Amino acid sequence: MSSASPVDPSAELSLLSPEFLARLEQLELVTRKIFRGRMKGERRSKRKGQSVEFADFRNYVAGDDLRFIDWNTYARLDRMFLKMFLEEEDLHFYMLLDTSASMDFGAPSKLDYAKRVAAALGFIGLTHSDRIRVETFSQPAGQRGPVWRGRASLWRLLDYLNKLEPGGATDLATGVRNFCLRNPGKGILVIVSDLLDKAGYERALRLLVAQQMDVYVIQILAAEELKPDLKGDLQLVDSEDDDRAELTISAPLLKRYEQTLAAFVAGVRDYCTRRGMTHLLASTEQPFEQLITGYLRQRGLVR
Amino acid sequence: MWPEWTSMLSWWQWTILALVPPAIVALYFLKLKRQPLVVPSTYLWHRAIEDLHVNSFWQRLRRSILLLLQLLLVALVILALFSPSWRGTQLVGDRFIFLIDNSASMSATDVAPSRLEEAKRQVLALVEQMKSTDVALVISFADTPHLVQPFTSNRQELRESVAAIRPTQQTTSLSGALRLAAGLANPGGGTDSEATDAPKPALAQVLIFSDGKFPDITDSALSGLATTFIPIGGRSAHNLAVSAFQVTRQEENAERLQAFARIENFGAERAQASIGLYLNGELIDADQIDLAADGEGGVEFNLEDLASADLELRIETADDLAADNRAWSPLDPPRRARVLCMTSGDQPLELALRTERARELAEVTVQPPSYLETAEYRSRAAGGEYDLMIYDRCAPREMPQANTWWIGRLPPAPGWSAAEKVDVPQLIDLERTHPLMQFVEMGEVLFREGAPLTAPPGAVSLIDSDRGPLLMIAPREAYQDVVTGFELMGGERIGTNWPLRPSFPVFVLNLLEYLGGRAEDAASLAVRPGQVVSLRVNTAGNQVEVVSPSGGRTKVRRNSRNTFDFAGTAEQGLYKVFAGEQLVRRFAVNLFDAAESDIRSRPDDAIRIGQTKVEGSTGPQPVRQSGWRFLLLAALAVLLVEWYIYNRRVYL
Numbered sequence: 003m004s005s006a007s008p009v010d011p012s013a014e015l016s017l018l019s020p021e022f023l024a025r026l027e028q029l030e031l032v033t034r035k036i037f038r039g040r041m042k043g044e045r046r047s048k049r050k051g052q053s054v055e056f057a058d059f060r061n062y063v064a065g066d067d068l069r070f071i072d073w074n075t076y077a078r079l080d081r082m083f084l085k086m087f088l089e090e091e092d093l094h095f096y097m098l099l100d101t102s103a104s105m106d107f108g109a110p111s112k113l114d115y116a117k118r119v120a121a122a123l124g125f126i127g128l129t130h131s132d133r134i135r136v137e138t139f140s141q142p143a144g145q146r147g148p149v150w151r152g153r154a155s156l157w158r159l160l161d162y163l164n165k166l167e168p169g170g171a172t173d174l175a176t177g178v179r180n181f182c183l184r185n186p187g188k189g190i191l192v193i194v195s196d197l198l199d200k201a202g203y204e205r206a207l208r209l210l211v212a213q214q215m216d217v218y219v220i221q222i223l224a225a226e227e228l229k230p231d232l233k234g235d236l237q238l239v240d241s242e243d244d245d246r247a248e249l250t251i252s253a254p255l256l257k258r259y260e261q262t263l264a265a266f267v268a269g270v271r272d273y274c275t276r277r278g279m280t281h282l283l284a285s286t287e288q289p290f291e292q293l294i295t296g297y298l299r300q301r302g303l304v305r
Numbered sequence: 306m307w308p309e310w311t312s313m314l315s316w317w318q319w320t321i322l323a324l325v326p327p328a329i330v331a332l333y334f335l336k337l338k339r340q341p342l343v344v345p346s347t348y349l350w351h352r353a354i355e356d357l358h359v360n361s362f363w364q365r366l367r368r369s370i371l372l373l374l375q376l377l378l379v380a381l382v383i384l385a386l387f388s389p390s391w392r393g394t395q396l397v398g399d400r401f402i403f404l405i406d407n408s409a410s411m412s413a414t415d416v417a418p419s420r421l422e423e424a425k426r427q428v429l430a431l432v433e434q435m436k437s438t439d440v441a442l443v444i445s446f447a448d449t450p451h452l453v454q455p456f457t458s459n460r461q462e463l464r465e466s467v468a469a470i471r472p473t474q475q476t477t478s479l480s481g482a483l484r485l486a487a488g489l490a491n492p493g494g495g496t497d498s499e500a501t502d503a504p505k506p507a508l509a510q511v512l513i514f515s516d517g518k519f520p521d522i523t524d525s526a527l528s529g530l531a532t533t534f535i536p537i538g539g540r541s542a543h544n545l546a547v548s549a550f551q552v553t554r555q556e557e558n559a560e561r562l563q564a565f566a567r568i569e570n571f572g573a574e575r576a577q578a579s580i581g582l583y584l585n586g587e588l589i590d591a592d593q594i595d596l597a598a599d600g601e602g603g604v605e606f607n608l609e610d611l612a613s614a615d616l617e618l619r620i621e622t623a624d625d626l627a628a629d630n631r632a633w634s635p636l637d638p639p640r641r642a643r644v645l646c647m648t649s650g651d652q653p654l655e656l657a658l659r660t661e662r663a664r665e666l667a668e669v670t671v672q673p674p675s676y677l678e679t680a681e682y683r684s685r686a687a688g689g690e691y692d693l694m695i696y697d698r699c700a701p702r703e704m705p706q707a708n709t710w711w712i713g714r715l716p717p718a719p720g721w722s723a724a725e726k727v728d729v730p731q732l733i734d735l736e737r738t739h740p741l742m743q744f745v746e747m748g749e750v751l752f753r754e755g756a757p758l759t760a761p762p763g764a765v766s767l768i769d770s771d772r773g774p775l776l777m778i779a780p781r782e783a784y785q786d787v788v789t790g791f792e793l794m795g796g797e798r799i800g801t802n803w804p805l806r807p808s809f810p811v812f813v814l815n816l817l818e819y820l821g822g823r824a825e826d827a828a829s830l831a832v833r834p835g836q837v838v839s840l841r842v843n844t845a846g847n848q849v850e851v852v853s854p855s856g857g858r859t860k861v862r863r864n865s866r867n868t869f870d871f872a873g874t875a876e877q878g879l880y881k882v883f884a885g886e887q888l889v890r891r892f893a894v895n896l897f898d899a900a901e902s903d904i905r906s907r908p909d910d911a912i913r914i915g916q917t918k919v920e921g922s923t924g925p926q927p928v929r930q931s932g933w934r935f936l937l938l939a940a941l942a943v944l945l946v947e948w949y950i951y952n953r954r955v956y957l
Contacts, residue, residue: 104345112345172346198346227345237339240347247347248339249354259353266349 017121017160022291026122029295029304030130031095031190059083093132094189096215097123098181099166101138103241104198106168108224108286115222115286116194117163122294123192124159126304128152135185136162139177139195140170146184171242174199174206182213191215192303196222197270200243204273217279218303221270223263225287230259308389308932322386325379333372374947381940385933400456400508401441402486403428406515406537407470408447408477409834409896413516413626413904415542421472424514424537431512432463442489443467446482447475448835452489474628474877475835476898477519483914486511487530517907517921518900525915536910536921542625543572546902548601550618550632550831550895552608562608566618566632570596571903578622582606585615613637615879615891629902633879634831635891642667642821643690645707647674648697651794653804654712657813666817667693674699689867692841693820698792706867708784708820713792713800718781720761723790730755730770740819741778741787742767745812750803755791783866785820831893834877838892840869844884854878854894 018026062071062082072085097120105113120136127134128150136159137147150159174195191210197203197219210217238247249255267283274281280301284293298304314322344350405428411421428443435441435458443454443466454466490509511530516538549567570576575597582590592604613636620630644667646658658669676682677699685691686705693708700714715721730752736742747768757773760766764779767787775790792800803809832838840861842849847863851871855878861869874880874894882890896902910921 107345196345198348200346200348224345227349232342235339237341238347238350239341239343241343241345245347246341247350247354249350255353259349262349262353266352 017118017163018125022122023125025291025295026125027129029126029299031093031123031127031132032302032305059085093127093130094185094187095123095127095132095134096181096185096189096191097134097136098177098191098193098195099136099138100172100174100177100193100195100197101140101166101168102170102172103168104172104196105222106241108226110286111168112196112222112224112286113166113168115284115290116220117166118290119192119194119220119222119284119293121160121163122290123298123304124150124163125156128156128159133189134159137181137184138166139172139174139181141177141180143180143183172196172199173201174203175201175209178206178209182209186213188214189216190218190303192218192220194220194222196227200245203270207273207277207279210279211277217274218298218301219270219274219279219281220284220293221267221281222284222286225285228263228285230256232256308391310387310389313386313388322383326376329375329379330372333375371947371951374943374950378940378943378947381936381943385936385940387933389932389936391932399436399439400490400510401431401435401439402490402509402511403431403441403443403467404450404479404482404486404511404513404515405443405445405453405467405470406447406477406479406513406518407445407473408518408901409472409474409628409898410477410516410518410626410901410904411537412472412474412628413538413542413544415625415904416538419472420516420537421470424535425467425470427535427537428467428512428514429464432460432467435460435463443470444482444485444489445470446477446479447473448478448481449475450482450485452485456489473834473875474896475875476833476896476901477515479513479515479519479912480522480524483511483522483530483532484524487526490530513912513919516904517910517912518904519912520900521913522915530914532914532917532919534910534912534919534921536906538904538906540905540908541573542904542906543570543574543576544624544626544629544902544904545570545572545576545578545596545620545622546626546629546899547618547620547632547895548897548899548902550634552616552634552636562636564606564608564616564618564634565603566605567601567603568594568596568620569601569899569902570599571899571905572624573598573905576622578620580604581619581621583617583619586617591621617879626902626904628877629896629898631877632895632897633877633893635879635893637891641665642692642817644669644693644695644817644821645685645691646671646695646697647676647699648695649674649699651697651712651804653809654695654697654793654813657804657810658817660810660814662814663810663817666814667821677701689863689865692867693817698794704781704786706784706865709786710816710820711786711788713789715758716786716788718761718786720759720764720779721786721788722759723756724759724773726754726756727772728754730757730772730775732768732775733771734769736765736767739765739767739778741812741815743815745808745815747803747806747808750801750806750808752791752801752803754800758788758790760788787816787820831895831897832874833897834875834894836874836894837870837872838874838880838894839866840871840882840890840892841867842869842882842884842889844887844889846884849889850883852881852883854880 059072059075060083062084066084070084072083075081075083099116099120101113105111105116108115124134124136131151134150134155135147141147148158148162172195174197207219232251235250238249240246271281280303282297282301294304312319405424407421411419411424413420416423432441437458440456440458441463442452442456443463445451445453453470454463457463490511508531511532513532513534514537515534517534517536546569547566548569549565552562552564564582566580568578568580575595577593577595580592580594581588590606592606594602594604596602616634616636618632624630644658646654646669648654648671655671657663663669686694686701686707689706691705691707693710694705695710696712696714698713700711700717702717704716704718709716715723732747732750732752735745735747752770752775755770755772755775757770758775758777760774760777760779764777766774766777768774768776776787778785778787793804794800840849849861849869851859851861851873853859853873853876855876859871859873861871864870869882877894877896880892880894881888882892912919
């Protein structure tokens with residue numbers, strides 16, 4: 003659907019600079035899991051299949067295609083091994099963005115930051131003919147997000163991202179469940195959110211475990227959330243549910259907040275690590291380019 | 306002591322000030338309306354304050370503690386504006402002399418615990434007010450002054466010195482203390498040249514803490530001192546006192562004794578008291594006495610003969626001064642005088658010296674006139690071994706250290722001379738009031754011849770004839786010389802018929818009694834505290850030991866007048882004199898001072914020093930000690946605490 007909408011060329015400059023795009027062209031998305039695409043792609047799949055590039059051997063079991071038995075090995079070892087080849091296939095790359103009201107904070111706002119991350123990763127995927135799908139947590143259950151493939155779709159991707167507006171409350175669990183219902187296949191999933199859901203993040207992430215996706219959780223927090231610069235007697239109003247907290251900000255309380263935040267982030271990271279997910283904390287103060295070319299590269303999402 | 310409050314503002318200013326606390330409360334509640342601030346999520350904030358909720362009490366307290374501190378601050382400022390003040394005293398000057406009366410009357414308990422303690426308390430309170438540069442000295446005084454502490458600015462030394470002052474049982478004399486204070490007030494003294502070069506020291510303030518039981522000071526030189534009299538004690542005090550106590554033998558029956566005592570009531574109300582007589586510490590008799598206001602009365606006790614005893618009289622009824630409720634009297638066997646008579650033979654004289662009564666009174670040694678030339682005589686005469694020496698028609702070269710009686714000769718002392726002998730001088734007058742002439746009836750006495758006498762100044766003529774005095778007594782240093790201008794025997798003829806008349810042995814007995822030291826002994830039997838007692842003791846040694854009532858022992862050496870002078874009579878009670886191990890004398894020290902016993906303070910609470918009347922004052926300089934500075938300092942402290950709590954948010 004997005005492919006039909008007119009594209010605003012100026013959107014490119016608001017999210018990605020041309021110099022950065024040139025650097026991104028040299029990168030590609032990788033996954034630690036073996037996925038099977040629906041179409042043959044230019045990427046070497048970890049799926050062993052009918053291809054020209056040898057990958058591995060495995061024991062023959064009854065029912066295997068006899069054509070792939072390595073007879074040379076059988077002659078030497080008197081055991082039958084199946085010769086496996088890497089199959090080149092395309093990659094399903096999903097991005098799930100949090101567009102709740104709480105993302106509209108910081109300079110730049112957390113949502114803007116998330117959009118740039120999505121645009122950069124999307125561009126990398128598009129350059130390598132991966133299937134790129136971008137969805138949001140607030141997307142209705144029956145409405146699937148647009149899919150793009152090929153470099154020519156970059157403008158549409160950027161246009162789509164630019165049109166995302168913050169609003170509503172964070173409901174991680176519902177958002178993830180809807181996403182899983184819409185996208186039963188495997189692939190790489192990058193969740194960009196602040197994870198500040200009063201119901202907790204655990205249930206939402208647990209749903210993804212069964213999905214067997216290669217999940218990257220990029221938690222974005224604004225600088226004022228990491229180091230709040232608050233003073234005096236305040237009534238803090240929650241931007242999403244209008245919840246109020248009356249506080250007298252004091253040095254011990256600020257210290258206590260920072261401890262709570264550190265414990266929260268450590269809890270998310272621990273939860274993700276135990277379930278094979280990759281967690282990355284990003285501050286809106288942190289240069290966005292550094293996140294893509296530095297941290298995500300280190301974590302193995304791009305190379 | 307409650308503070309006095311003085312308003313520093315007018316009513317409308319107070320009205321504005323009264324609105325401040327409600328305004329603070331209102332502002333506090335306005336401040337509680339917190340400023341809303343939209344944040345991405347309150348999720349983490351809620352979690353952060355979850356564990357702080359256990360401290361919610363402190364959080365609430367912190368909220369209100371700032372309000373309370375602000376209200377306290379305003380309250381302190383308001384109190385300061387009321388200018389609270391206390392009545393206090395302030396020392397004016399920088400050099401102080403504290404005179405503290407510790408005489409017997411200062412032991413009165415009409416001011417609890419005693420007047421002396423009250424005086425010490427007031428002095429200590431003034432010492433606390435002294436500035437660090439001030440100096441003070443302390444003198445305690447009773448009958449004599451005592452420098453307790455020289456000038457010092459060390460308060461601890463002053464405190465200890467004042468605390469060390471103890472009550473005495475002595476009479477009061479302020480003049481000596483003032484003289485000492487005047488001497489110490491300007492220790493430099495200085496010559497005129499020094500006085501012109503150096504700046505004159507500041508006039509010392511003399512503060513007298515006393516009940517005023519002393520005579521006014523007549524020495525006008527002392528009136529130049531800057532003196533303040535602080536009277537201690539009240540006028541309503543009541544006191545009974547023993548003002549006299551004496552034990553004598555009955556004339557008609559020498560084996561019976563009589564004890565007389567006089568009791569005085571120094572109070573404005575009629576008083577009854579029970580009087581007890583104690584022998585060696587045990588009650589042997591008692592009596593009741595009823596005394597009018599300011600009245601006096603006597604009690605009398607009859608006793609069996611007692612060779613030697615300690616008699617004590619006690620007023621058993623409690624009053625404000627205990628020191629004068631007891632009196633003592635020693636009962637000693639009479640001491641025999643030591644008499645040396647040098648005569649070439651005079652039967653009537655020797656007979657008179659050997660009567661039974663005379664032997665009781667004296668131990669008489671008779672020697673011929675040649676004895677005067679011996680070394681033994683010279684030694685004894687110079688050593689004061691005898692109480693009385695009788696020279697019958699003989700004379701030594703030097704006057705002896707003893708009382709003397711010269712018969713028919715003149716003493717080798719200046720001032721004595723005799724006229725030519727006259728025949729049959731007619732006796733015209735007797736000095737009957739003199740102790741020597743008591744009961745001496747000379748009506749039938751005739752003189753064949755006599756030499757009218759001229760005596761040194763101070764002499765008294767005991768027998769006057771128509772030609773001049775025939776018997777005179779004159780003082781010589783500490784002794785008395787009696788000179789008879791006629792001879793008793795007169796060689797071949799009897800010079801007078803006096804030795805044949807009954808009055809002669811009476812005169813000799815008077816002589817033995819008076820010049821033998823008995824009169825002196827009687828006077829010294831009771832002395833006042835602090836007085837010197839002169840003791841005549843029949844002992845060969847030159848040293849005796851005096852034991853005080855509390856057991857203190859003092860060694861006393863014989864002086865040139867053949868007496869032992871003892872000055873340590875500060876304590877009331879019976880003193881015992883020992884020669885070696887033998888008890889040889891006892892004497893009593895009794896207060897017997899109406900001025901000390903009348904403990905009611907002076908009617909006008911003022912003393913007179915020279916021509917200056919010093920009004921009694923309650924303290925040096927009454928001043929109002931204002932407390933607003935302390936309140937403002939406290940307000941400042943509260944402000945700092947509030948600032949700290951607000952900025953550091955200590956409790957949250």
